[in-house]
Amino acid sequence: MADKKKTMGSGVTAIFRKQIFIPIAALLLLAVFNLIMDPSFFEISFGYNSAGHPVLTGNLMTILDYGSEVAILAIGMTLVTAASGGQDISVGAVVAIAGSVILRVLVGLGGDGTLQAPIIVGFLAACGAAMLCGAFNGVLVAVFKIQPMVATLILYTAGRSIAAWINNNELPSVTDETFTYFGGFIPGIPVPTPFFIAVVCIVIALLVLKFTNLGLYTQAVGINAESSRLNGLNPTFIKWLTFVILGLCVAVVGLIKTSRLSTINYSVIAKDIEMDAILAVALGGNVLSGGKFNIMASILGAYVIQFLTTTLYKFQVSSDALPAYKAVVVIVLVVISAPAVKEKIAAWGKKVKAQKGDA
Amino acid sequence: MKKKVLAAILAAAMAMACLAGCSSSSEEASSDAAETEEAAETEEAAEDAEAAGEETAETAPAADGELIRVGIINNDPNESGYRTANDADMKAMFTEENGYDASFAYSLKNDEQITAAQKFIQDEVDFLLLSAADTSGWDSVLQDAQNAGIGVILFDRTIDASEDLYLASIVSDMEQEGQTAVDWLESQGLEEYNIIHIQGVMGSAAQQGRTGALDAKVAESDNWNLVTQQTAEWNSEKAQQIVQSVIDAGTEFNVIYAENDDMAKGAVAALDKANISHGVGKDVIIMGFDCNKWALQELLDQNWNYDGQCNPFQASYIDEVIKKVVNGEEITEKTIILEEKGFDATTITAEDVEKYGI
Known part of the structure; x- marks a missing residue:
C-alpha cells in the first residue's frame, strides 16, 4: 500500500515536471472556471450556415477555429525561438504580405473578383513571398548576427506598406465561393476548416521532427551554437532554416485570414498576432532564450490563449482590456518559470515529502 | 517680348470672360433650382460652377505665370x-x-x-x-x-x-454623422432595439461622434438596449469574433451598429456562419459608415440596411x-462642415454607388 502511494506520488511529480504540464493545467483551470460560472459555455449546436452547409457552432468551435491560426504560427515560432534564442515580431506584417500576394495573383489589379488563377497558384506564390521574408529575417539573424527582435523589426515596420504596395493600394475581394472554404467550412463538413489545416501542419511538423535531425540540431544550436559548430553542424544554416519554416507557417495563416472575409485590410489584418504566437511558445513552457523545446506544448498553448480570449468575450470583458489579461498570464508564467521560484518550489516539495516520510 | 505680353493680356481677358460666364450661368441655374425646388439641381449647378472654376484655374497661371x-x-x-x-x-x-x-x-x-x-x-x-x-x-x-x-x-x-x-x-461633423444614423434607425420603427454596438479605436473623433449619438438615444429610450458594446478597433476580424461570441451566448439581437464598413463586414460574416438573415426586411439590420464602394454595393444588393457617409472629398x-x-477676399467661416449623407438600402441607386463610393 505504502509502495503504491510512493509510485503515485512520483508519477504526479513526473507529470508536474513535464513541460506540457503548464498548458494542460491552464486549460483545465479555464475549463473548470467556465464549468462553474456557466456550463452552457460548452454547448455545441448543429445548424446550417446561410449557404446551406451544415455547421457546428458554439464557443468550443470558435476556439478550434481561431486558435488554429496561432497554433500554426506557434510551430514556426517555437523552432525560431529554440534555434535563435529570440522571436520574430514581423509575423503579422508578413501575414499581410502573404494575403496581399494571394489577392494579387487571384484577382489581379482592377479585377472584378473572379478567379484569374487557380487558388493553389495564389497560395504557392504567397508561400514563396512569405518564405522570402523569412529568409531575409534569417539572413539578418544568422549571418549578420543581429538580435532577432531588432532584425525582424524591419519587416514589422515596413511589411504592411509593402502589402499595400503589392496591390497598388487597392482592396480587391474574391467573389469565388470555393475560396471561402479555407477560413470557413467545406460543404458537408461541419467542423471549421482552419482546424483541419492546423492538424495537417502539426502532423507534418511532427513527422519532420521524427524522421529528420531538425529537432536535435535546432536544440543543439540553441543551447550552444559554438559547440554545435565544432561538432560539425552549421548553426548559420539551421537558424536561417527555422526562419524560412516560420515563413511557410505564416503563408498558411495568410491564406486562412484572407479566406475568412475574401479580402484583407493591410493595416489591421493579423494585428499583434505575433504577440499571441510568442505567448503560445511561452505558455508551452519553452525557454524563450533558446534550447530545448516542445512543439505540442506550444500548440496547446495557442489553443489556451484562444480559450482565454473566448472566455473573456463571453463574460463581456471590454476587448481593449484583453491585452491586460494576457499580460497577467505572461507575468504569472515568467515568475513560475524563473529559476529562483523553481528552486523554492522544489525545496518545498522535498520538505512535504520528508514530513510525510516521518509520519 | 511683345508677343508674350500680348499673350498674357489675351489670356487674362479670356479668364475674365470665363469668370463672367460662370457667374451668370450659376445664377441661371440657381433660379431654375428655386423654381423646381429640387436640391439635386443646385448640386448640379454647384458642379457646373466648379467645372467653370477649374477652367479659369487652367488659364489663370498663364496670366500671372506662377x-x-x-x-x-x-x-x-x-x-x-x-x-x-x-x-x-x-x-x-x-x-x-x-x-x-x-x-x-x-x-x-x-x-x-x-x-x-x-x-x-x-x-x-x-x-x-x-x-x-x-x-x-x-x-x-x-x-x-x-x-x-x-x-x-x-x-x-x-x-x-x-x-x-x-x-x-x-x-x-462626426456627431452629426452619428445623429443621422440614429435618426434613421429610429425611423425604422422597431418595437424593440437590441443592438450590437461595434466601436472604432477608442478616443478617435469618429468613434466618439458615432458612439455619442447612440449612447444618448439608448439612455433616454426604454426599448433601446445595447446587447454588447465593444471596440473592434476598426478591425473586421475582431468584429467577427465579437459578434460570434454574442451568437454563441445565444443572446437575441436585431441591429448591428458598426462604426465603419470593415467591421460591419466582419459582423455579417459571423451572421452568415450562423445562418442569421440580415438586410432589408430580414432579421437583423446592418449599419455601417464610410461609404466604401463595396459597402454601398451591399446596400444595393439589400444585404445591408444603412451606410453613413464620411466625406473624404x-x-x-x-x-x-x-x-x-x-x-484677396475675406474668409467668413473658419470651420467649414462637409456635406454628408446617409444611404438607405431601399432608396440607394447604382448612380449613388458610383458617385459616393470611395
Missing part, C-alpha cells in the same frame, strides 16, 4: 479606404493644370508631421494643408508658418490651437478657400 505652391501633410494613404480616397482626391486637385505646385508628406506620427511642416516652411510654400495625426503640439510650428506669411488650412481633422493660427478648417473646398485668399 503656380501656387502648396505643401500637403496627410496621414498614410494605406491607413484606410477613406484615406486612400482622400489622398487621391488631393492629388487630382492640386496639379499643375489646376495651377498648383504641390508637395506631399505622409505620416501617421505627429512628430514626423511637424518635421515635414517645418521643412515646407523653409521651402517657402504659399499654403500649408494639414491633416494632423494628433490634436496637440502644433502651436509653435503654426506660429512659424504665420510669421513666414504662409496660410495654413486644416482638413479632415481639427487641432488644439488658437483659431488665429489657421485660415480655415474643413472637417466632418475635401480638395474642392480647400481649392475654394485658396482661390478666395489669392483674390
Whole structure:
C-alpha cells in the first residue's frame, strides 16, 4: 500500500515536471472556471450556415477555429525561438504580405473578383513571398548576427506598406465561393476548416521532427551554437532554416485570414498576432532564450490563449482590456518559470515529502 | 517680348470672360433650382460652377505665370479606404493644370508631421494643408508658418490651437454623422432595439461622434438596449469574433451598429456562419459608415440596411478657400462642415454607388 502511494506520488511529480504540464493545467483551470460560472459555455449546436452547409457552432468551435491560426504560427515560432534564442515580431506584417500576394495573383489589379488563377497558384506564390521574408529575417539573424527582435523589426515596420504596395493600394475581394472554404467550412463538413489545416501542419511538423535531425540540431544550436559548430553542424544554416519554416507557417495563416472575409485590410489584418504566437511558445513552457523545446506544448498553448480570449468575450470583458489579461498570464508564467521560484518550489516539495516520510 | 505680353493680356481677358460666364450661368441655374425646388439641381449647378472654376484655374497661371505652391501633410494613404480616397482626391486637385505646385508628406506620427511642416516652411510654400495625426503640439510650428506669411488650412481633422493660427478648417461633423444614423434607425420603427454596438479605436473623433449619438438615444429610450458594446478597433476580424461570441451566448439581437464598413463586414460574416438573415426586411439590420464602394454595393444588393457617409472629398473646398485668399477676399467661416449623407438600402441607386463610393 505504502509502495503504491510512493509510485503515485512520483508519477504526479513526473507529470508536474513535464513541460506540457503548464498548458494542460491552464486549460483545465479555464475549463473548470467556465464549468462553474456557466456550463452552457460548452454547448455545441448543429445548424446550417446561410449557404446551406451544415455547421457546428458554439464557443468550443470558435476556439478550434481561431486558435488554429496561432497554433500554426506557434510551430514556426517555437523552432525560431529554440534555434535563435529570440522571436520574430514581423509575423503579422508578413501575414499581410502573404494575403496581399494571394489577392494579387487571384484577382489581379482592377479585377472584378473572379478567379484569374487557380487558388493553389495564389497560395504557392504567397508561400514563396512569405518564405522570402523569412529568409531575409534569417539572413539578418544568422549571418549578420543581429538580435532577432531588432532584425525582424524591419519587416514589422515596413511589411504592411509593402502589402499595400503589392496591390497598388487597392482592396480587391474574391467573389469565388470555393475560396471561402479555407477560413470557413467545406460543404458537408461541419467542423471549421482552419482546424483541419492546423492538424495537417502539426502532423507534418511532427513527422519532420521524427524522421529528420531538425529537432536535435535546432536544440543543439540553441543551447550552444559554438559547440554545435565544432561538432560539425552549421548553426548559420539551421537558424536561417527555422526562419524560412516560420515563413511557410505564416503563408498558411495568410491564406486562412484572407479566406475568412475574401479580402484583407493591410493595416489591421493579423494585428499583434505575433504577440499571441510568442505567448503560445511561452505558455508551452519553452525557454524563450533558446534550447530545448516542445512543439505540442506550444500548440496547446495557442489553443489556451484562444480559450482565454473566448472566455473573456463571453463574460463581456471590454476587448481593449484583453491585452491586460494576457499580460497577467505572461507575468504569472515568467515568475513560475524563473529559476529562483523553481528552486523554492522544489525545496518545498522535498520538505512535504520528508514530513510525510516521518509520519 | 511683345508677343508674350500680348499673350498674357489675351489670356487674362479670356479668364475674365470665363469668370463672367460662370457667374451668370450659376445664377441661371440657381433660379431654375428655386423654381423646381429640387436640391439635386443646385448640386448640379454647384458642379457646373466648379467645372467653370477649374477652367479659369487652367488659364489663370498663364496670366500671372506662377503656380501656387502648396505643401500637403496627410496621414498614410494605406491607413484606410477613406484615406486612400482622400489622398487621391488631393492629388487630382492640386496639379499643375489646376495651377498648383504641390508637395506631399505622409505620416501617421505627429512628430514626423511637424518635421515635414517645418521643412515646407523653409521651402517657402504659399499654403500649408494639414491633416494632423494628433490634436496637440502644433502651436509653435503654426506660429512659424504665420510669421513666414504662409496660410495654413486644416482638413479632415481639427487641432488644439488658437483659431488665429489657421485660415480655415474643413472637417466632418462626426456627431452629426452619428445623429443621422440614429435618426434613421429610429425611423425604422422597431418595437424593440437590441443592438450590437461595434466601436472604432477608442478616443478617435469618429468613434466618439458615432458612439455619442447612440449612447444618448439608448439612455433616454426604454426599448433601446445595447446587447454588447465593444471596440473592434476598426478591425473586421475582431468584429467577427465579437459578434460570434454574442451568437454563441445565444443572446437575441436585431441591429448591428458598426462604426465603419470593415467591421460591419466582419459582423455579417459571423451572421452568415450562423445562418442569421440580415438586410432589408430580414432579421437583423446592418449599419455601417464610410461609404466604401463595396459597402454601398451591399446596400444595393439589400444585404445591408444603412451606410453613413464620411466625406473624404475635401480638395474642392480647400481649392475654394485658396482661390478666395489669392483674390484677396475675406474668409467668413473658419470651420467649414462637409456635406454628408446617409444611404438607405431601399432608396440607394447604382448612380449613388458610383458617385459616393470611395
